[in-house]
Amino acid sequence: MTHDQDTPSTHRPAATRATSRDVARAAGVSQATVSLVLGDKWRGRVSPGTADTVRAAARDLGYRPNLAARSLRMGHTRTVLLVVPALTTEFFARVYTGAARVAADHGFGVVLYPSPQGIGPARDPFDSAAATLDGVLASSMAAEALTALRAADLPLVMLDSDPDDERATATVNLDIADGARQLTHHLTALGHRRITHLAADVRSWTFDVRSRAVAASLAQVPGTRLHRQPTALGVDAGLRAAHAALTGPGPRPTALLCDDDIIAAGACKAVRRLGLRVPDDISVTGFDDLALAVAVEPELTTVRLPAEEFGEAGMRALMAALDGRPAQPPTLPVQLVTRGSTAPPPATPDNAARPGGR
Known part of the structure; x- marks a missing residue:
């Protein structure tokens, strides 16, 4: 019985791990060049184009360096x-x-x-x-x-x-402050003046920035009333916070500005359970643009974070x-994504009505 002689190929059995030699062959460079690029020591010695080619070849081949051996050397x-x-x-x-x-x-x-x-x-x-x-x-x-x-x-x-x-x-x-400003500008441009911020009750710089940006932006719009309603992160927590905001004393808000899409999903549930509609009676906004933002109905107006x-x-x-x-x-940069959960507030006296009465 005879065996065909192996011929060079970039295709290897699935169980065979790619080597630096494989990467070098695929990229058309030397193994030394592969070592320089994947060891992040190529600057001034290898052109950026060649470095990109080597990294692309390594990704395509599924190459992973032997970190244990490299650790001993370096x-x-x-x-x-x-x-x-x-x-x-x-x-x-x-x-x-x-x-x-x-x-x-x-x-x-x-x-x-x-x-x-x-x-x-x-x-x-x-x-x-x-x-x-x-x-x-x-x-x-x-x-x-x-x-x-x-x-x-x-x-x-x-x-x-x-x-x-x-x-x-x-x-x-991320330009979180700009995202908050984009949301407030969107709501005020639609005519909203009674806005409740469902603010994440989490000690974190990012949520502090959102609160400050919302307050500062709305302070520049005459006649705007901002209420802050703290909430934990979660659908149920958002539902409870929104219910409290919509049934509390004083005029009902026409918009709920939520610190993330998950809170916003809970807010939408609260609106519906009170017999109200999004966005006809209450506009709701999120933050993050998670998959959830397009899973709810209507889809959420939110801020897309890359x-x-x-x-x-x-x-x-x-x-x-x-x-x-x-x-x-x-x-x-971040981006406002406008969808179906926001609209102008209803131009009727019912704006100030409590669910079930005044």
Whole structure:
């Protein structure tokens, strides 16, 4: 029996792990060039176009460096920690996707660590963070989870955080204040003057920014009455907060401005349970533009946050810090998305009526 001689091919059995030689062959470069690019030491030695080609080839082949062997050679783990409030939140799942993509391009692995209960302190997930991690990327909503990690003195990039936070090597932010202003301008342009802010009752820089921006923006519109109704993050919590806002003393609000889409979904339920309609009687807005925003009826007017790009920008800032380069993280723009949950307030005396009477 004879066997055909193997011929070179970029196709390998599924169980065979791609090597740096495979990447070099696919990219048309040397293995040394692959090592420079994937080791993030290519600047000044390899053109940006070639570096992009190498990274694309590595992604296409599913190449992953042997981090354990590289750690022994370089004295680094090539591992970073991403700290988020919860794994069940779609927004942070998308942040992880973007961050992991950039980390992989630089030959880094990402350990995803959710803060227990979403917020609050957490134990160090490793016996010694300094010995097992090279850096940390963290959401400001999970900032208290970093308590056990601070002694490790690792490079720290904060997401959605106070730019003056001295703990952080760099901060990467979304233009949250502008998003809040876009929402308030939208509602006031429709004619709304009685607006209740269903504000997330969470100690976090990002929600503080929203509250300040909403208040400052509405203060510039004559005749506007703003009420703030604190609420936990959740559909049921949003329902209870909206019910309280709609049935409390005084004129009923014509619009509910919610700190996120999940709260807004609960607010829409409260409106319907009171025999009212969205947006005919009450306009409702969200924040984040989660999949939920188009799952409810009517679909939510909300602010779209570029979650994957946010994760990418944060990881690039961390990679720059680890490479000893100055990080110049951008503030990412956000976008108002107008859908069916907002409309002009009804021009009738019923505007001031309580559900079931005056």
